[in-house]
Every structure is written in structure tokens, then in C-alpha cells.
Amino acid sequence: MSDTGSRSGTGSREAIRLGDGLRRWLFRPPRRHGEVDTDRTVSFLELxxxxxxVVLIGQAAHALAEDVSWRGTVTFAVVFGLIWIAWLNGTLFYELHxxxxxxxxxxxFLQMLLLALMAAYVGHADGxxxxxLAVLYALLLVLLSWQWYSVYRQDPPEYRRTPRxxxxxxxxxxxxxxxxxxLSxxxxxxxxALFVLGWCAVESGVLVGWRRNPAYNVVTDSMVERFGLFIxxxxxxxxxxxxxxxxNADRTALVVTTGLLGLAVGFGFWWSYADLVARQPPREARASLAAWMFIHLPxxxxxxxxxxxxxxxxxxxxxxxxxGALSFLMSGSVAVMFLTVVAVLPTLEVYGRRASAYFSVQVVFTGAAVASLLIGWSRPAPWLLALSLQLLLLVTWVFVFVRWLREGRLVNEV
Structure with missing residues (x-):
């Protein structure tokens, strides 16, 4: 047996010099557009x-919990939009390059340092x-833009228009x-707010224009999983x-019951997403990919x-x-969950194969969103509000379960 065969058989490799190893480890350029790794999995670093x-989101949510008002809700929505846009940029860069x-x-890690600093200011972003926070966020965008530019510099000419x-x-x-x-x-x-709305609208247009003539596959299992894991x-x-x-409350029977009923609303969120959206790849062509991505924001x-x-x-x-504000915050959150599921379903690859089944789900979920808002408008006692919203989520899931059984399969089966 030759020496080459012996080395390949035992899996041994020649040693790499320290200088060469450091250069390869620290200065190797990112993957170019088109160099998509379809076999990769979500890494520990991404998690x-x-x-x-999520720490930033937690700080923003804590501020909303202390000021459940219309202004507090608007502030939370705008700050959340800023956070999500940054997350999307970092996520897509890692996925593609x-x-x-x-x-x-x-x-x-450099991004994470900036994000940790931002978390200290998010809770009082309206002061x-x-x-x-604006200065730190601008620095984060500069860092993200530099990463995208590092890809643009090495891209072949046919791929440069959209990155530009x-x-x-x-x-x-x-x-x-x-x-x-x-400013004040x-x-x-x-x-x-103008930045969030404008960025999402313009980038959606850029993505739609790009996918009309896709040059390479973008949707991978790891990207779909990443969005689901973030939810x-x-x-x-x-x-x-x-x-x-x-x-922070006197844990009477009513208080504990209200809390557990509220937690069950979270279970309903998970069930709706896990069984209808999770691990289902979107279609890449035209507006489907852009819609799938940006619907995950609300x-x-x-x-x-x-x-x-x-x-x-x-x-x-x-x-x-x-x-009133708290009632509409809870019922509105449930209604938005219903409506975003309705909106995201047509973007999925599986939708075309089972359009009638998914359309019936869309009709029921739309009605449930209206019912959720009516419940919020009626302002029942907190325990009854939580119970009503939880039952609404349960009834819609039961409908999905029965509808899927009629097709001879269980929910979340492809």
C-alpha cells in the first residue's frame, strides 16, 4: 500500500503551520452569494x-409591562421592530455567508457586545x-453593513446588483x-417608526425583485429552523x-389561576405555530419568500x-x-397571531398541495381573530379574559386537528 493510501486510510493529515492556520482561521473571506451550504444545521453560536x-426583547417587554398604555404599546412595537430588523440582518448573513x-x-461576538450595551437602554427608549440607544443601534448597523460589503467586494458581477x-x-x-x-x-x-416601516417595505421590494429571477437557492432547512427557533x-x-x-403578587387561588390560564395562552401560540408553520419551507419565487420573512415580525x-x-x-x-389597554393588548396579541398565521400559510410550499384544507383554516382563524378583538372590547375579568382567549386558541386547533384527520393524516405531517 502506498504512503498516500495509508494516510487516507488512517485519516491522518499533514500539520499546518501556525501562521497559515491563523490566517485561514481569522482572515478567510465569507462565502460569496451563491455559495449556499444546504447541509448545514443551526449552530450553538447562532442560538x-x-x-x-431575546434579552433585548425581554427589556422592551418589561417596559411595556410597567406601562400598558397606548403610548407604551406603540413604543414597544417600534423598539421591537428595530430589534427584529437587526436580528434578521445578522441571521441572514450567517445563513448565507x-x-x-x-x-x-x-x-x-462583537455584535453581541453592542447588543448587550443596547439592552441597558432599551427599557427607557422613550426617554x-x-x-x-440610537447611537449604539447605528453602530450595530454599520457593523452589519460592513459584513455585507465584505461579501459584495468578492461577488461576481452578475450577483452585485441586489447586494448593492x-x-x-x-x-x-x-x-x-x-x-x-x-431629537425629542x-x-x-x-x-x-419611519425607519422600521420604510426598511421593511423597501427591502421586501428588493427581495421580490431579486427572486423573480433567482440565481441560486436561498431557502434551506437551517434557515427555516432558525426562524422557528426564534419564535x-x-x-x-x-x-x-x-x-x-x-x-410579585399575593398568590391567592384567583391570582394563581389567572396566571396559569395566561400561560395556557402561550401554549396555544406554540401549538398554532408548531403545527401549521414550523419546519414548513416557504416558496422562493416572487413575493412568497419576502412575505414569509417579514410576516414573522408582527x-x-x-x-x-x-x-x-x-x-x-x-x-x-x-x-x-x-x-381597557391591557384587555386590548392581550386580545390584540392573540388576534395578530391568528392573522399572521392566515397570512403566512399561502407562502408555504405545502399550501399548493392542500389549498382547500389550508383555506378552511384561514377562514376559521380570521373569524377567531375577530372574536378575540370582541372579547378584548368586552373587557371581562382578567381570569375570564385569559380563559376565553385560551379556549379560542384551543377550539381553532381542534378544528385543524379534525380537518387534518379527514385527509387521513395528523397535523404537521407533510
Whole structure:
């Protein structure tokens, strides 16, 4: 047997010099557009990265729990939008261009340092802390833009048009966030809202235009799993809200019952997403991929908002009627969950194969969203509000279960 065969048979390799190893580990460029790794799985680093974002979301949800008002809700929605946009940028970069090397890890950890600093200011984003938050967020966008530019520099000419558009939007967003820093709290919040809405709208258009003539596959199992895992991690805010509420209340039978009923609403969120959306890849062509991605923004926001509302439900457990803003926060969160599931279903690959079954689900979920808002408008006692919303989620899932059985399969079977 030759020496080459012996080495390949035993799996031994020649040693790599320290200098060459460091250069390869730390300075290897990211994957170019088109170099999609379809066999990769979600890494521990990505999960660690997501947990830092959930800390930011937790701080924003805590601020909402302390100020369940229309202004507090709007502030939460805008700040959540900022957080989600940053998460989407970091997630897509790692998915499309990241490597398991020192360069990628270093850039992720650098982002996490900025995110940890941002978390200290998110809770008072509608006050003076908003100025510092704007500066830190702009720095985060600069770092993310540099990563995308590092890919653009090495892309072949046929792939550069869409990344160039993406970078232009990112730079415009950085300028807008920087301009917002010295403004008053209300004006700054308005600029941030403009940034969130504008960025999502423009980038959706860029993505739709790109996928009309797709140059390579983008949707991978790891990307679909990443979005689903983020929803599940944010669902932890529902548990945190219930635990915080119970920890700071007199734990009477009514208070504990209200908390557990509220937690069951979170179970309903999980069930709806896990059985209808999770692990189902979207279609790549035209608007489906963009819609699938950006519908996850209000869906995830609804989950986090419901978690914030749990604290108020427990705090007011002894009230005869739920306070108006709190009632609409909870019922609105459930309604948004129903409606975002309705909206996301047509974007899935599986929808075309079972259009009639999914259409019936869309009809029932739309009716459930209306019923949820009516429940919120009626402002029942907190325990009854939680129970009503939980039963609404249960009834819709039972409908899905029975509908799938009629097709000879169980829910979440492909």
C-alpha cells in the first residue's frame, strides 16, 4: 500500500503551520452569494446570538409591562421592530455567508457586545436613554453593513446588483437613525417608526425583485429552523411574564389561576405555530419568500407583547373588569397571531398541495381573530379574559386537528 493510501486510510493529515492556520482561521473571506451550504444545521453560536436578542426583547417587554398604555404599546412595537430588523440582518448573513471560523465568531461576538450595551437602554427608549440607544443601534448597523460589503467586494458581477441595493438601503437607514439621536423623545420615536416601516417595505421590494429571477437557492432547512427557533425562544417571555407576575403578587387561588390560564395562552401560540408553520419551507419565487420573512415580525411581536401583558393580568386578577389597554393588548396579541398565521400559510410550499384544507383554516382563524378583538372590547375579568382567549386558541386547533384527520393524516405531517 502506498504512503498516500495509508494516510487516507488512517485519516491522518499533514500539520499546518501556525501562521497559515491563523490566517485561514481569522482572515478567510465569507462565502460569496451563491455559495449556499444546504447541509448545514443551526449552530450553538447562532442560538447564543439569538438569546442575546431575546434579552433585548425581554427589556422592551418589561417596559411595556410597567406601562400598558397606548403610548407604551406603540413604543414597544417600534423598539421591537428595530430589534427584529437587526436580528434578521445578522441571521441572514450567517445563513448565507458565514463560516465556522474565527472571523465569523469574532464578528458575532462583537455584535453581541453592542447588543448587550443596547439592552441597558432599551427599557427607557422613550426617554433620554433613547439618544444613546440610537447611537449604539447605528453602530450595530454599520457593523452589519460592513459584513455585507465584505461579501459584495468578492461577488461576481452578475450577483452585485441586489447586494448593492441592499447596502444603499442600509446606509440610508444608518443616516436616519443617527439623525434621530438628538431629537425629542416623540420625534425620535417617529423617525424610528419611519425607519422600521420604510426598511421593511423597501427591502421586501428588493427581495421580490431579486427572486423573480433567482440565481441560486436561498431557502434551506437551517434557515427555516432558525426562524422557528426564534419564535420558540421569544415564547419564553410568556413564561417569564407569568412568573414575574406571580412572584410579585399575593398568590391567592384567583391570582394563581389567572396566571396559569395566561400561560395556557402561550401554549396555544406554540401549538398554532408548531403545527401549521414550523419546519414548513416557504416558496422562493416572487413575493412568497419576502412575505414569509417579514410576516414573522408582527407574529414574533405578538408573542412578546402577550408575555408583557401577563404581568398586568396577574396584577389586576382581583378586578371585576380588565383595564381597557391591557384587555386590548392581550386580545390584540392573540388576534395578530391568528392573522399572521392566515397570512403566512399561502407562502408555504405545502399550501399548493392542500389549498382547500389550508383555506378552511384561514377562514376559521380570521373569524377567531375577530372574536378575540370582541372579547378584548368586552373587557371581562382578567381570569375570564385569559380563559376565553385560551379556549379560542384551543377550539381553532381542534378544528385543524379534525380537518387534518379527514385527509387521513395528523397535523404537521407533510
Amino acid at each position: 447564543f446570538y439569538d438569546l442575546v436578542y 458565514g463560516r465556522e471560523d474565527g472571523r465569523t465568531r469574532s464578528m458575532i 433620554e436613554d433613547g439618544r444613546t 441595493q441592499y447596502l444603499v438601503v442600509m446606509l440610508a437607514g444608518i443616516a436616519l437613525v443617527v439623525v434621530s439621536a438628538p 423623545a416623540d420625534a425620535r420615536l417617529g423617525v424610528w 420558540i425562544i421569544v415564547l419564553g417571555e410568556v413564561v417569564v411574564g407569568v412568573v414575574d407576575g406571580l412572584a 407574529m414574533t411581536m405578538a408573542v412578546a407583547a402577550a408575555g408583557a401583558g401577563m404581568v398586568g393580568l396577574i396584577e389586576h386578577a382581583d378586578d371585576g373588569r380588565t383595564p
